[in-house]
Amino acid sequence: MNLNSLGKETLIFATQNKHKLEEVNHLLNDFFNVIGLHDAGFGDDIPEDEPTLEGNARFKARYIYNKLHKNVFADDTGLEIEALNGEPGVISARYAGEGKNPEDNIQLVLKKLHGVENRRAQFRTVICLIFNHQEFLFEGVVKGTLLTEKNGISGFGYDPIFKPDGYEDTFAQMPMELKNKISHRGLAMQKLIAFFANMLALPGI
Ligand code: ITT
Numbered sequence: 001m002n003l004n005s006l007g008k009e010t011l012i013f014a015t016q017n018k019h020k021l022e023e024v025n026h027l028l029n030d031f032f033n034v035i036g037l038h039d040a041g042f043g044d045d046i047p048e049d050e051p052t053l054e055g056n057a058r059f060k061a062r063y064i065y066n067k068l069h070k071n072v073f074a075d076d077t078g079l080e081i082e083a084l085n086g087e088p089g090v091i092s093a094r095y096a097g098e099g100k101n102p103e104d105n106i107q108l109v110l111k112k113l114h115g116v117e118n119r120r121a122q123f124r125t126v127i128c129l130i131f132n133h134q135e136f137l138f139e140g141v142v143k144g145t146l147l148t149e150k151n152g153i154s155g156f157g158y159d160p161i162f163k164p165d166g167y168e169d170t171f172a173q174m175p176m177e178l179k180n181k182i183s184h185r186g187l188a189m190q191k192l193i194a195f196f197a198n199m200l201a202l203p204g205i
Helices: 018-028 053-068 089-094 102-112 176-182 184-201
Strands: 009-013 032-035 072-081 120-131 134-146 162-164
Touching: 009 018, 018 032, 018 176, 018 184, 053 072, 053 089, 053 120, 053 134, 072 089, 072 184, 120 184, 134 184, 176 184
Parallel strands: 009 032, 009 072
Antiparallel strands: 072 120, 120 134, 134 162
């Protein structure tokens, strides 16, 4: 194992997104020293041209593994809107253009849903982990409703317009701890953590 000075193994999270890194660090902090691509010395964007979330998560994790030969995981998330046949899905980051501007993306969703009664949507995350040279996939889904205007300033991306089922607040109105407990990425991460909890209890790992 590749242990750092705190006795925790370093695990690379193949992301350039600081918000995602912060959320995930919060969850994995007990087990790993999680570093993003920036701290792993990687400044380039990894292409996300696959037609599915699974494909992109796999591609990103393999891309970094093939360069660094270290344990790594990557995720890909999409907002899947029922009335738009699952759009924006795999192109959630660049829905309104290659500038990947979250405000533009939100405005485009609101425009497309203007006057539409069915506001049902879900966030879906797929994580691909490459650990000890083996590949594993984990999925997390959270269902909810899209509002007609933004609410809240926490989080990122589409959070200000997404209200998860069972809650009165949007993700952008929640503390990170609560979002992590119920969110797509949080649920996928909980599966990853359960996997590690099992794995690390085994002798020889
Ligand atoms: P990396 O590929 O570098 O990890 P990214 O910002 O492209 O960062 P994703 O591919 O996982 O992240 O997600 C695609 C987009 O989906 C992202 O840019 C946001 O617009 C949206 N998104 C992802 N997770 C979200 C979340 O928890 N809340 C709100 N929007 C989210």
